[in-house]
Amino acid sequence: MSEDPLNSEFALQISNLTAVRGYSLLFSGLDFILSSGCFAALKGPNGTGKTTLLRIIAGFIEPETGNVSRAEEFRDQGPFFLGHEHGLRASETPLSHLKDWADMHFAPRDRISAAIERVGLTIRQNVPAYSLSAGQKKRVALARALVAPRKLWLLDEPASALDVHGQALLCDLMREHLGSGGSILAALHDPLELQPDTILDLGEYAK
């Protein structure tokens, strides 16, 4: 998944992608290019493979055919991935989790307190995850992107479980990310306050 130096303006390039789930074909012949600094919304009815596509791009699943190339990230790391699962173990606290996150990604620890403040969890930073609400866990997940920045963000229903303030925070963070040249592919059911640059409708590729 290395990057072609001539196409460095592309954050993500998908060509002729086909995916199956069990015995059924989800989508086929998918071609898509996401430029740097762009936000693409991933749409499509339930069961068209939005999550599967995001997981293929992240490299968790191998596609049936086709390939995915991504812009190179720091130290061969993958994109920033925000899935349905929050990735917090019950006894982890936001602070301990982000410290491990920083170390795991070779990122400096001094960004942590600012990131926690930004997502509004300063007074809850030492509360174990089993006492946090779903929205608060989502905020911890967002703080990861601030601790160890990546060029490509893959977001799977990022607004779910977030309240109005949380959604505003999400849009602010996305805007800043795009402003600094990053790119975003987000599976969305309800539109965000932030307008996407392009829309990828998986319904069109379903067989």
Next chain:
Amino acid sequence: MFSTFANPHRFMALSKWLLPVFAGLGIVMLASGWVWAIFFVPEEQYQGATARIMYIHVPAAMVSMAAYATMAVGSLLYLTLKHTLADVAAKSAAPTAAALSFICLITGALWGRPTWGTYWVWDARLTSMLFQLFLILGYMALRSAFQREQDAARAGAILCLVGAVNLPIIKFSVDWWNTLHQPAGFITMSGSSLAGEFFWPLLYNLFAVMFVFGALLMAAMRADIQNRQYEAKLARLNRSGS
């Protein structure tokens, strides 16, 4: 070269006539092989007629190992080439491999009763076979625990290969342990050299069981491929219907 045989349509066409040939040869040879072994082979000098169980026991043991090898080769090809037919072969060989291991253990125990005076003496070969049976049962249990065929295939292939690497270690350890704990005056099961009058019927029976295994493998593979094609068709119908 492999890809020409990896095509399921080619396999289905080939096995359509090869399966009855193998099945026919297997049944005829097995029946005649047993008649040969029971009525025409002379009695063994020390064990008498009981040694005739060898003609079931030894082929079952050898072919069950060959069947595990089939599973291991299929698993390796599936993991490296990602071809479904290799997985179908590995999956389809497992029940027969388990059945043959079981037959080997049962006949070994029955043979042990008149020879050693007990059904079970922790003989090195039988002990290794016991753990091979456990590996195969584990493989089948693991596969059946997954809902999706692809998950079952990947997990099963990894387990089968880990088992294939471990089987020689298990065999070595059991042999080593057996030399330390073997009781005095122990009679090994099959003599190191077999006279020709015992060797040829044994070889004949070995080929008979191999043909039976080949036929059962092909029948199971055909059934599995047809099942997968049916599932795929069902998935397509469900999709277009909704």
Next chain:
Amino acid sequence: MRGVLAIFRRELVLAWAGGSGLFLPAAFFAGTIFLAPLGVGTEPRLLSALGPGLIFVALCLASLTTLERIFQADLETGALDHQRLAGLSMELVTLVKVAAHWLVSGLPIALLTPIAAVMMRAETVSAATILPVLLGSITIFLWGGVGASLTAGLRRSGPLVALLVLPLFVPVVIFGAEELNHLLTGETFGAGLSLLAANSLAALAISPFAMSLALKLE
């Protein structure tokens, strides 16, 4: 290295916070050993003959008590996804997880061996008694990790893991019990120890690849 150390530290902290996970296998091991004399009697010669084998069987069974959790919790919460995106080799990550798990569950069992040997009326008990169990437990946890990785996505996988990995424990039980018997009867190290070590190395060489491949299951 910093990334791998972070995962190692996180595993240790989580195992510690999990509480029971830390002492459960050791307690199970001790309980199994203490039950045996109640079943077979307290005749010293019988117990000392039974001791080495029983210690290794108890080690195998005790390892199974927490095995299924090595990868399952991280898979369920999605933490494993993030570890895959951190740019670290998954072979190394899985190995580190097993190492952390071994440190909190396997090492305490090895350290309990002299006590278990005394209670099984062994003739000579020394610090060296720990060595065969230490080496054997490494192999057991590595193969156990393979079993755990294969079943990480399944619910209630405990009995299945046991069926998968028990055949792989055979050489450890054979070499280990033989060597422990050697040591407990006052002899010096025998061939069993080098065979145990060789077996551990084989497990060390193969299991990380099997585990990382198994965890790609989606």
